[in-house]
Amino acid sequence: MFKKIFSFGLSLSIFSAMTPWAWAGDIMEQIQETGVIRAGYRSDTVPFAFVDDDGKPVGYAIELLELIREETETRLGKPVELEFIEITPNNRFEQITDGIIDIECGSTTITWERNNYVDFSASYFASGTQMIVNKGSNWANAQSLAGAKIAVIPNTTNETAIREFAPDAEFIFVESEEEGWKMVQEDKVVGFAGDGILLQALKAQVTDSDSYEIVPEFPYMIESYACTLPQNESEWRNVVNYSLVKYMQGVVVGVPEYQNLYSRWFGVNGVTPYPIETMADYFQGIVNGYEWIRIEGRY
Template sequence: MKKFACLALSVLLSGAASLPSWAGEVLDRIEQTGVINAGTRKDAVPFAYVDDQGEWVGFSIDLLELIRQEAEARLGKPIKLNMVEATADNRFDLITNQTIDLECASSTFTWNRTAVVDFSVSYFADGTKIITGVDSDLESADSLAGRAIGVIPDTTNAKAILDFQPGATIVEVKDQADGMAKLEAGEIEAFAGDGIVLAGLKKTSDNPQQWKVVPNFPYQYEAYACLLPKDDSDWRNLVNYSLVKYMEGVISDQTAAVEIYERWFDEETGVAPYPRETINDYYQGIVDSFEWIPIVSY
C-alpha cells in the first residue's frame, strides 16, 4: 500500500496544482496587514523554544514558516510572521480574542477544546510520560501512588496522570522550565509531559545522564495540531494544505521536508530523536485521507 501511494505521488510530482482562491475573515486580515500573528511556546523543546541567541526555533516554528509561505503564495504579497508567546494558560484566550491567528507548539486535540477553538490536521503524535531520576522506580501505576508528580495545570498531561493513578500527589508547576527546575531541586520526584518534549528537556539539561523518560509506551496517547479560530474554513484549509504538503514531502523523501524533520528528530543528530519509520506510518495514514497534493517546491 505504501509503495502504491508513493508511486502515485511520484506521478503527481510532475503536475502543477490548480488551487482555489481562498478568502475568509482571518485571511482578509492577513492580506490587509501583511502579518500572521502566530502563537507559540518558549519552552516546548523541540517544537518551539527560544535558543541561546534569543531566536524562536523548533519544529513547529518551521511548520509556521511553511504556512507563511503558502499564505504569501495564495495572497500574492509579502507576508511576515509575528511570534507571540502562548502559554498553557492563555493560548485559547489568544485565539478567541483574535490576538493570534493560530497557535502551533505542542497543543493536543481534545473534544472539549473544540467548544472554543478549531484544530488543524494533526502533524505529530506522542503521549504523556514522566521524566525522573535515572535510578527512580517511578513508572507503573502502583509506583506513582503517593509520589510527588509535577504537572502543568489544565493540561492533558495532568489529566492523564490522575486517570492513570488517582493516588498520585499532584504538584502544579508554571511551565516546562519550572517543572524541570523543581525536579532538579528535588521538590518533585517526576515531571509529567509529552514524551517527546521531555526527551528534549533531558537532552538540553545540564546533566542528561541524570534523567530518564518513562514508560516506553505513554500513559495516554495524544495528537498534536495547531489551534485555530472557530468556523473559519478558508484559513483552516490553507493551514491544513500546508501541513499535508509537508507530510507528503516526508513520505516521498523530498529533501526540504526531510531536512525539517531530521533537524529536530533524527535518531543520531536530532534534538529529540523519533524514528522516521514511525512518523512515516503516521503521516501516511493522515495523507491518505486527503487528496494528494502535487509537490513542486517549498
C-alpha cells in the same frame, strides 16, 4: 515505541493599534489587508518552539509556520510576514478566542472539549504523556505512585492522563516544562509528567542525563499535536491544512526539502532524535485522509 499505533513582518504601525474584535470574521481578509500572520509560540517547548541565544523564536513548529506563511503569500499574491506573540499553556486558547493571534502551532493536543471553542488543523505530530524521574527510582507503576509528589502543568492533557493513572498521587502544579524539570532535579518531586518528546529534549540538555529516565516505556496516553485556529474560518484552515499535508506527504514520499526539515529537529543529529520512519507511518495515515498534492511534478 509508538510504531504499532503510527502504522495504522510588514509593520503593524496602524493595524496593531486596532482592537482584536475589529478583525473578527475573516482571517484571510485580515492577512490580505495587513500582510501579517499573528502566530503564537511558546518559548520553552524544545524542539517545537523556543528562543535562541538572540531571543528569536526557533523550532520545528516555527518552521511549519514558515511553510504556512509561504503558502498564504502565494495564494494572496503579496508579501506576508509572521508576527510572533509569546503565549503560555494557560492563555494559549484565550489568545485565539480573543482574536489576539491567528494560529498557534506548538505542542498543543487535540481534545473534544477544546473543539468546543477553537478549531484544529490536521495533526502534524504525535507523542504521549510520560514522566521524567531519577533513574532506577521505580516510579513506573500505579502502586508506587500512591502519595508520590508529581509535578504537572494544570489544565493540560498531561494532568488528565496522570490523574487517571495515579489518582492517589500528590500533584504539584507548575507553570512550565522547565519549572517541572527543575523540581525533579532538586528532588522536590519524584517526577514531572509531560509530553514524552518534550521530556526527551529536557533530558538531553543536561550533562548528567544518564541519571534520569522517562517512564513508562509506553505512554499513559497517546496525544496528537495540531495547530490551534479560530473557529469557523474554513478558508484559513484550508490554507493551514494544505501546507501541513503537503509537508507530511513530502516526508512520506522522500522530498529532500521536507525530510531535511524533519531531520533538523528529530534526526540522528537533531535536537531530539525520533525515527523518521516511525513518524512517516503516522504522516501516511494523516495524508491518506486528503487528496494527494503534486510536489515537484510528482505525487
